[in-house]
Amino acid sequence: MTTLSFGLQNTHVLVTGASGGIGIETARLFAHLGSRVTAHYNTSPRDLSDPNSSASPNITPIQANVTSESDITRLFDEAESKHGCPVQILIVNHGIFETQNVELADMTLSQWRNTHAVNLDGAFLLCREFLKRLRGQPGEVLDSVSITFIGSTAGKFGEADHSDYATSKAALMYGLVPTLKNEIVRIAPRGRVNAVNPGWVRTPMAEEVIKDEKFVARALASTPLRKVAVPGDVARQVCVVSSPVLSGHVTGVNVMVDGGMEGRCLYPPPA
Template sequence: MFMFSSLEQQVGGIGLEAVRTFRQLGARVTAHYNSNIGELRTLEDVTCIQADVRDEASVDRLLQQAAEQNGGPVSVLVVNHGIWPSNNTGIADMELGQWQNTLAVNLTGPFLLCRAYLRALRNADVAVKDTANIIFIGSTAGKFGEANHGDYAASKSALMYGLTPTLKNEIVSIAPRGRVNSVNPGWVATPMAEETLKDTAFVERALATTPLQKVSLPVDVATQIAVVASPVLSGHINGMNIMVDGGMEGRLLFPPKAQ
């Protein structure tokens, strides 16, 4: 069984597309949401469960309900949820409350989800353990940083370069074939990013070091998640950061000067 953790507040994002992709592949899917179930409500044969990832008891209950309602423990955990505060605020001016809330959602939430998942995995049967893996959804912000969004960048970097290599060594003590990887997109054409991506100058700067010169679609990321999740296609891929960013090599520090 696959479980997707998502806090997307608008429909049409990576989480929704990933759920659709895994359903098309015949998987049993549990989809987590925080407050807005959105289009998940319209999908057939998908178990939807509400939980606040910042709350320990809520996360433990989420994994228990997923097992009860979908016929067995979660075998693949996709940690897709996250918030990106839209206000442009440098570290020098950032309120402590913003920093703490971003890390509570984007970092403590994944910790609680992974802990609950691994505890449940201890009692799972061999078939579940043989397909066990955790997939984080990181970001180019975690690799290159992101000016005025240091809270988001720090949380994603911690998933990509802290938890991923740590957990790939720990999961095998519970499930010998267990794997942990991170799929890391750049800008994705989701409803949440729609207004930002209408700014042509912004898109040009964002793609300035990207050879493919295009913004990815949710399906680009969802397909890569499915490939990584497959023990047939990716059974020997472990502890990796897989960039889904068109070959991005960095960021422009400042807008290009007028000619």
């Protein structure tokens, strides 16, 4: 029997927001598959730098503010220096979600701008730096190149009382993915751009929201699998989509990891 290979051995992967639930699971899985992983974090590395945790020695945590151009430059400089090669796979996973429900009519401009600055401006700065540094790289580097955004069902179906988050994710999924898939090949002829879009996942960011059983019931009302995902459900799809072997002819795609969700239920489902 032939062993299935992801073709990710020694490939340099940068995962943003890697101290969060999906991010740390994704970083660990890439490391398990033999990748050299740069794990970005904003304020705390959490388990990434804990010698007693299950984080791999192949994972290098680096702090950066994704809304700062100078920080992004430093992030890539340090990543290249520590791993001895340029970043080849970029996983844009970081993001913020305001847990307090706020209708657009009552939302402050500062909340709107802050969410977009982190979720969207940060993605722009990361992709720009990533693509610029790939120019002129040899074929053996370029053959594994890809970008994967972590989107959301909020970007597909909307999210009442969270218009700032929903619009930022929709911009990644339906603005940057189809645009960059056509631009990346000018730099890396085999380069690919996709998005992996989860529904509700049991992560620290969503913890307070999914404590509400009635909310979860509404969220799962149109979901055939009737369960909330765990970070590994998303991480596995990210690695599959990033693999030049398993997904080498897959680009411009939005992979929904949402249990088959068909929409939003605004009211409690019938008993």
